[in-house]
Each structure stands twice: as C-alpha cells, then as structure tokens.
Amino acid sequence: TNLLSWLWPTSSQQxxxxxxxxxxxxxxxxxxxxRQPDAKGSSCPVAxxxxxxxxxxxxxxxxxxxxxxxxxxxxxxSQTRSLPTQRVVSNIPRGEHTPPHQEAAGSGNWVYPSExxxxxAMQRKGWEPNxxxxxxxxxxxxxxxxxxxxxxxxWEKLHCDECQxxxxxxxxxxxxxxxxxxxxxxxxxxxPPFDRHDWIVDxxxxxxxxxxDFYSGKPIADKPVxxxxxxxxxxxxxxxxxxxxxxxxxxxxxxxxx
Numbered sequence: 001t002n003l004l005s006w007l008w009p010t011s012s013q014q015x016x017x018x019x020x021x022x023x024x025x026x027x028x029x030x031x032x033x034x035r036q037p038d039a040k041g042s043s044c045p046v047a048x049x050x051x052x053x054x055x056x057x058x059x060x061x062x063x064x065x066x067x068x069x070x071x072x073x074x075x076x077x078s079q080t081r082s083l084p085t086q087r088v089v090s091n092i093p094r095g096e097h098t099p100p101h102q103e104a105a106g107s108g109n110w111v112y113p114s115e116x117x118x119x120x121a122m123q124r125k126g127w128e129p130n131x132x133x134x135x136x137x138x139x140x141x142x143x144x145x146x147x148x149x150x151x152x153x154x155w156e157k158l159h160c161d162e163c164q165x166x167x168x169x170x171x172x173x174x175x176x177x178x179x180x181x182x183x184x185x186x187x188x189x190x191x192p193p194f195d196r197h198d199w200i201v202d203x204x205x206x207x208x209x210x211x212x213d214f215y216s217g218k219p220i221a222d223k224p225v226x227x228x229x230x231x232x233x234x235x236x237x238x239x240x241x242x243x244x245x246x247x248x249x250x251x252x253x254x255x256x257x258x
Contacts, residue, residue: 072117073114074116074120075116076119076123079119079131081131083116083119083131083134084115085116086114087105088111088112088142089105089107089111089112090109090110090111090112090142090145090146091109091149092109092145092149092167092168093109093165093166093167093168094107094108094110094167095167095168096169097169097170099170101113101117110145110168112141112142113138114138115134115135115138118134118138118141119134140225144214144227144229147229148197148229149168150256151229151231152166152199152231153166154254154255154256155231155232155233155247156201156203157255157257158247158252159203162203162204163206166201166202166203166208168199168200168201168202169200169201169202170199170200171199171200173195173197174197175195177196178192178193179196179213181211181213181230181232182196182230191215193213193214193215193230194214194215194216195213196211196213196214197212197214198210198211198212198234208233208236209233209234209236210233210234211231211232211233212229212230212231214227215227215228215229215230232244
C-alpha cells in the first residue's frame, strides 16, 4: 500500500543483536498493514450493510476487497478535517501489472498513496486512524518501501549481466504468515518480525519472488521509529538458492546499486 529523517539502516551484526533483545513496549509496526481483528476473530468489524451506507469506498471489488478503481480520494465520514490528495512518485520501476490504484497515476514507477487514500485504506481495514498522524505515517511507509527496493537491488545486482533494469511487478502483505526463516529464528528465541511482504520482481521476463521480514529495532533517542529489514530471494529455484548460499558463505558480496 510506501523515509526522511526516520531511516536508520542497521548492519547485519546489529540486526542479530537487536533480534535477540527483549521487545520494547512501543516497538510495534508504525504502519498498520493488516486489519485489526475483533474479539470473535478476523472478520470485518463493520457489517457490510453499514459499510455500504457509511463508507465512501464502496463498491468493493470482491476479488481483492479493494475499491474498484482504487482507493477513494474523497474524505471519509469520520474525518474532522481534509487531508492532502497529492501522491509521490517512487523510485521503484513498475512492471506490466497495473493494479487499480496505479491506473491513473501516469508514471512508469510505482506511485505512493496520498494521505487521504492511506486514511481511507486504514478505515476500510478496521483501524481508527488519526488525521494528524497521516503525514508521518505516509512518510514512514514510503521510505520503508524505498529502502526495501534498495535491498532488493543489491541481490538483483548479482544478475546485472542478465537484466540491467529489474522492475517490481507486484507485492503482497502477509503479516500473519511467518516465513520459514522467521519461524526458525522465533523457535530459537529471537523476536518475530512485525510484518512480512512478498515482492515479485520482473527480471527482464523472469519472475523472482523476494521475502521481506520487517523487524522492530531498539528505540533511538529523538527518533520516532527504529526498524531493520531482512530481504532475500525466496527459495523458489536453484538459482535463488545458489545466490543465497554464495552470499552467506562469502563467495559473493552484496553491494549497493549504483
């Protein structure tokens, strides 16, 4: 669905150290990716008939529970003031797949949602967002995605002879599905990630899936958010397995993309 002075990349050594530390009281994800469950489970907290009457993002596309044509730029009925509708173009090239919220963006790169769109999306998923928080929430969301793409490009640089301009084809949030690596680390006593995404990269015609685990970092004075990312190609092919083994064994090195 997207850092300014909030980005603090951590080294792999810091990541391991932070993973073994006890969770901080307020170290949960600053951006709510999944719907807030109610007491009875994960069903929608607002009845569909009420949503159709009160929510400006109806009708919904039954295939993905998203508003047909993308998130609304209209103010939600719960708002007390208007929110900006301007959208920011990312540095992430978009593949051939064009979801509804990108159709009118007019860019070859992915375009981040506006503060109004983000507010509406959070309302639709059952959260109770505060208009005053939207600027910071969207900024953090956008910057996390930019940093994630940089980490993906480190791996893609291993295949620069094969493809010089990979693109992000699509992505999917899986906050309730631990990756195999995260599950093993959790069994060993490390903190689980607060979120997971799967990104599908178009490597010049070849689709490559990446798994991204998002971890809370240690609180830093005067900084609102601290986090780190574990980005790696999924073990869907021998090529991805070979990449990971070579990097982890030191035979090849991940470098910042130029």
